[in-house]
Amino acid sequence: MNCGKLALVATPIGNLGDITLRALEALRQADVIAAEDTRRTVKLLNHYGIKNKLVSFHEYSKEARFEEIIGFLTGGKNVALVSDAGTPVISDPGYELVRRCIAKGIEVESIPGACAAITAVTLSGMDCSRFMFWGFLNQKQAARRRELEEIREKGVPCVVYESPNRILKLLADMCDVCGEDTPVCVCRELTKLHEESLRMTAKEAWAALGRREAIKGEFAVVFYPPAASGESLSEEQIAREVEQRIKNGMTKKSAAAAVAAEYGLPKNKVYGIALESGKRG
Incomplete structure (x- = not known):
């Protein structure tokens, strides 16, 4: 044949x-x-x-x-x-x-x-030498939260797709399940005229999008749930981690929150170290 x-x-x-x-x-x-x-x-x-x-x-x-x-x-x-x-x-x-x-x-x-997932990962500024792709999460809240719990347990960055009418629901559930300080990169309208990437915490992204009169475009979201192990870092390492995220487009406050969430550290401690490092630098 x-x-x-x-x-x-x-x-x-x-x-x-x-x-x-x-x-x-x-x-x-x-x-x-x-x-x-x-x-x-x-x-x-x-x-x-x-x-x-x-x-x-x-x-x-x-x-x-x-x-x-x-x-x-x-x-x-x-x-x-x-x-x-x-x-x-x-x-x-x-x-x-x-x-x-x-x-x-x-x-x-x-x-x-x-591929939108790979494009979003490269824009995230996160260490995605290992990451998960989850596609679209379940539309029903209870099932979506269970999926987020499963993702959180994996301990690696994850990229998901979401529609404009459900993006706020996703970020709200992410705040509840993974933590408000979960670092995210919310990519909208990738490769198009009005492309944008919001690199901040889940709570900040939820608030930023919630202030808009209308939410348009398709989304690819990269997020890194806090590590369950609570890995410890020296103050010098913490300062370097914060500085790297600032170079990738985060504010100092968002960068400190992201490092705190990723390594299971107190946010105020990380932010204080970042401030002291900035004075010395």
């Missing part, structure tokens, strides 16, 4: 310029492009003059759509799978199609590119 190939093609998360030459080549060579939202994907395709056959494929797709796409592939056609934005299969239903292709011996190729 001469099967086609399924290409998982990463697309821009906002800025249309953030697409690779290889991704454009794959989209042009595809006989069929399966898109999470054809209305959004057609804007990208029109921008680059690509007119290939476009079909919808999303979490509500029926069995007939799976069979149709598998039929294209087994019939020798190449299919490109794209999500609304970013890398397919990450927080979207593409994994099931990939699983079925693997089971049938159909070649699957992943073409890397933009």
Whole structure:
């Protein structure tokens, strides 16, 4: 059987310029492009003059759509799978199609590119040599809080996605479950014209966004729940930790709070050390 190939093609998360030459080549060579939202994907395709056959494929797709796409592939056609934005299969239903292709011996190729989670992590200023990606937390508060408790126990930074209508609820729950001083980097509208990153504590971020008349845009949030071990640092190490966060864009107060939360130290003690270090520096 001469099967086609399924290409998982990463697309821009906002800025249309953030697409690779290889991704454009794959989209042009595809006989069929399966898109999470054809209305959004057609804007990208029109921008680059690509007119290939476009079909919808999303979490509500029926069995007939799976069979149709598998039929294209087994019939020798190449299919490109794209999500609304970013890398397919990450927080979207593409994994099931990939699983079925693997089971049938159909070649699957992943073409890397933009990913909101990685972009947010690099902007956070946190030590993310190890981190978790959790996608979207549960919409129901009780379940969301249980997830936050589980994340807190892992002791590493975590990145989640959230919508504008639930971001305040997320930050409020984060304050209650992980602590008000939990350091966060709240990224909004990544790569777009009005992109912003708020590097502060969970409580400060909740207050800052809560003062706005309207909250717009999609969010990627990186947060680092306090370490359960209460790791101790020397005053010199504490001062360096605070200074590093200040260089990454935090205020002295926020930086001190973040260090206190991360290492299980009294916030007033860390802030006092930061003030003394500033006088000496």
